[in-house]
Amino acid sequence: MSGEIHQKKPRLGRVGKRVAAVLTLITAICAFALPASALPPFSDGKFNFTMTGAGSDTTYFAMQDLDKLFNQSPGCNLTVPPATPQWTCLTDTATTVTTENYDHEMAVEHFPQGSGAGLRMLCQENDGLTGTIFYSYARSSSAPASIPNECKNAQDPLTYVGWAKDAVAVPRWKGGASDGVTNLTLAQLKEIFLGTGPGGCNRNWNEFGGGNGAIIVNGIQTSSGTYSAWQSFLGGDPNTCVTATGGQVLFENNCVPINNLSATDQGRSIWALSFGKYVTGEANCSSTDTALISVGGVAPSPTTIQNGTYQFNRTLFNVVRRNGPPWIAGYVGPAGWLCKPNALHSKPVGDPNPGIENANVDRNWGVAIDQAITANGFVKVNPTGNKCTTFDVN
Numbered sequence: 031m032s033g034e035i036h037q038k039k040p041r042l043g044r045v046g047k048r049v050a051a052v053l054t055l056i057t058a059i060c061a062f063a064l065p066a067s068a069l070p071p072f073s074d075g076k077f078n079f080t081m082t083g084a085g086s087d088t089t090y091f092a093m094q095d096l097d098k099l100f101n102q103s104p105g106c107n108l109t110v111p112p113a114t115p116q117w118t119c120l121t122d123t124a125t126t127v128t129t130e131n132y133d134h135e136m137a138v139e140h141f142p143q144g145s146g147a148g149l150r151m152l153c154q155e156n157d158g159l160t161g162t163i164f165y166s167y168a169r170s171s172s173a174p175a176s177i178p179n180e181c182k183n184a185q186d187p188l189t190y191v192g193w194a195k196d197a198v199a200v201p202r203w204k205g206g207a208s209d210g211v212t213n214l215t216l217a218q219l220k221e222i223f224l225g226t227g228p229g230g231c232n233r234n235w236n237e238f239g240g241g242n243g244a245i246i247v248n249g250i251q252t253s254s255g256t257y258s259a260w261q262s263f264l265g266g267d268p269n270t271c272v273t274a275t276g277g278q279v280l281f282e283n284n285c286v287p288i289n290n291l292s293a294t295d296q297g298r299s300i301w302a303l304s305f306g307k308y309v310t311g312e313a314n315c316s317s318t319d320t321a322l323i324s325v326g327g328v329a330p331s332p333t334t335i336q337n338g339t340y341q342f343n344r345t346l347f348n349v350v351r352r353n354g355p356p357w358i359a360g361y362v363g364p365a366g367w368l369c370k371p372n373a374l375h376s377k378p379v380g381d382p383n384p385g386i387e388n389a390n391v392d393r394n395w396g397v398a399i400d401q402a403i404t405a406n407g408f409v410k411v412n413p414t415g416n417k418c419t420t421f422d423v424n
Contacts (some may be wrong), residue, residue: 070128072360074250075106077117077134079360080176084171086255087282088196088304089346091312092406093169097137099398100367103130104376104391125390129376131367135357137166144282145170145255146178147395149349152188153181156351166358168349171196171304174421178263184424187352192419193368194344194408195303197330198260200323200344203288206297207235208244213324214238216263216341217339223247224266231288235298243294247271248301254282259344260302268302283307284314304360305330306407336409345419346408352422371419372396 069075083093104127105117119133121177148168155162157180174190181188200219203210214222218238221227233245249269252258260268272279280287283303288296296319307313322330323389325341334340348362360366375396377385385394399417403410411419 035049046289064151070132072356072363073119073132073368074357075133077136078355078357081135081137081166081361082140082164083137083148083167083169083348083362084151084165085142086145086346087142088145088171088254088256088307088308089169089194090134090142090398092141092306092346092403092408093139093348094193094324094342095406096368096399097139097286097401099395100361101136103127103367103395105130105134106134122233127376127388127390128389129374129386129388130395131361133357133360135361137361139169142169144251145172145258146176146253149288150178150180152349152351153178153186154315157183166350166354167362170349171344172258172293172345172422173262173344174284174347176255176258182424184371187424188349188422189364190347190349190410190421190423191362191369192347192411192421193362193408193417194346194403195335195343195411196346196408197335197340198256198263199305199330199342200300200302200325201285201306201320202323203296203299203320205319206294207241207245208297208300209233209241211238211323212321213327215326219325220264220266223268223271223302225271225274226266231274241244243298244297245275246277246299248277248288248299249279250282251279251417256282256302259342263342271343281312285320289319291316304407305335308353309407310405312407332404332409336413345411347393364418364420367415368399369416370396370416371415372400376397 069424103197106122106126108117109118109120122128149170151162152165152168155164222233225231234242235241235245249259249272256350257268270278288301289297291299303313326341328334330340335343350358350363362368373384374386375385376391377383377394378391379387379389381394383394383397385396400410411417
C-alpha cells in the first residue's frame with residue numbers, strides 16, 4: 031500500500047488526448063520544468079510528502095542527524111510563489127546539484143518505541159489493519175531473522191538496508207563486587223543471564239573473578255532491537271534471571287535506573303546495551319562510573335566491530351517496502367542517498383576526497399554522512415564503495 035492517494039484520470043478521446051498533450055507541453059515550457067528523461071535517479075521533479083521513520087531507540091538520534099543532513103542537502107532550483115506549480119523543479123543550470131536531495135524531499139523520525147514496534151507498524155499498515163498510520167520505513171537494530179510475525183506474509187515484501195554497524199556491549203558498575211571482572215566468555219554470560227550454570231540464576235561475582243556479591247541481572251524491554259539482538263547472541267531470553275536476582279527490565283540504552291541504585295547494588299549489577307549509545311554518553315553510563323566487559327578476550331571498539339572480532343556486533347537497518355515510492359528508496363533504499371558511494375556525492379572544488387566537484391556545494395556530502403555515523407558511535411558497514419548491505423524478506 032502507498033501513503034499517497036491516486037485519483038483516477040478521466041478517459042479522453044483522440045482529440046482530447048492531442049489537446050492534453052499540447053497543453054502539457056506548453057505548461058512544461060512555461061514552468062521551465064526539467065524533462066523527465068533528464069531527472070536524476072529516484073526523482074520526479076517535485077516535492078512529494080514528508081517521509082517518516084519509526085521504531086528503534088538505538089538509531090533514533092543518528093537518523094535524526096542524517097535526516098537533518100538530507101533535508102539540508104542541495105538540489106534543483108524551485109518555482110517561487112506566486113509561480114505554480116509550487117515545489118516543482120526548474121530547468122537545471124550548469125551548477126545545479128543533481129547528486130543529493132534533488133527534489134528537496136523531507137524526512138523526520140517518530141519517537142522510539144523499539145525496533146519490533148516499528149516493524150509491526152510498517153507491516154500492519156501494509157496489511158490494511160484499521161487504526162494504523164503510514165510510515166515510510168522502520169528503524170531496526172535487530173536482524174532480519176528477528177522479524178515479527180506481523181511481517182511474515184506475502185503482503186509485506188521488505189528490504190532490510192543495513193547502513194551502520196553497532197555492537198551489544200556489557201557494562202558493569204565500578205566500585206563494588208564486579209571490580210576485577212574485565213572479561214567474560216560467551217558461556218559465562220549465558221550462565222549469568224540465562225541461568226545455565228550450577229545454581230541457576232543465583233550467581234556471585236566472586237565466581238567470575240570479582241568480589242563477594244550476588245549478581246543483579248537487568249533486562250531489556252522486549253519490543254527493542256537490542257533485546258532481539260542480545261537474545262540471538264545468548265541463544266535464549268536475556269530477561270530470564272531478572273526477577274530471581276532482583277533486577278529490572280529497563281527501556282533499552284538508559285542506565286539511569288541502575289545509576290539510581292545504592293552504590294552496593296550498582297556494583298553488583300550487569301546489563302547489555304548499544305556500544306554506540308554507550309560511547310557517546312547517550313545511555314547515561316559514564317566511563318568514570320562504569321566499564322565495558324570484554325568478551326572472549328576482545329573488547330568492543332570501532333575496529334573490532336568493523337572487522338567482526340568482537341562477537342556481539344550487529345548491523346543497524348532501515349526497513350523499506352520493496353514496492354514503495356521511489357523517493358523513499360531515494361533516501362534510505364539500497365542505492366539511495368544514505369547508501370551510495372562517496373564518489374557519487376558532490377563535493378567542493380578542490381576537495382581531495384572522492385566525490386563529484388561542484389562549485390555550488392559547501393561540503394563533501396558523502397563524507398558528511400560518514401561523519402554523522404561515527405559521531406553517533408557507530409561504524410560504517412563498508413569502508414569503501416556502497417555504504418550499505420541489504421537483505422530481502424518475503
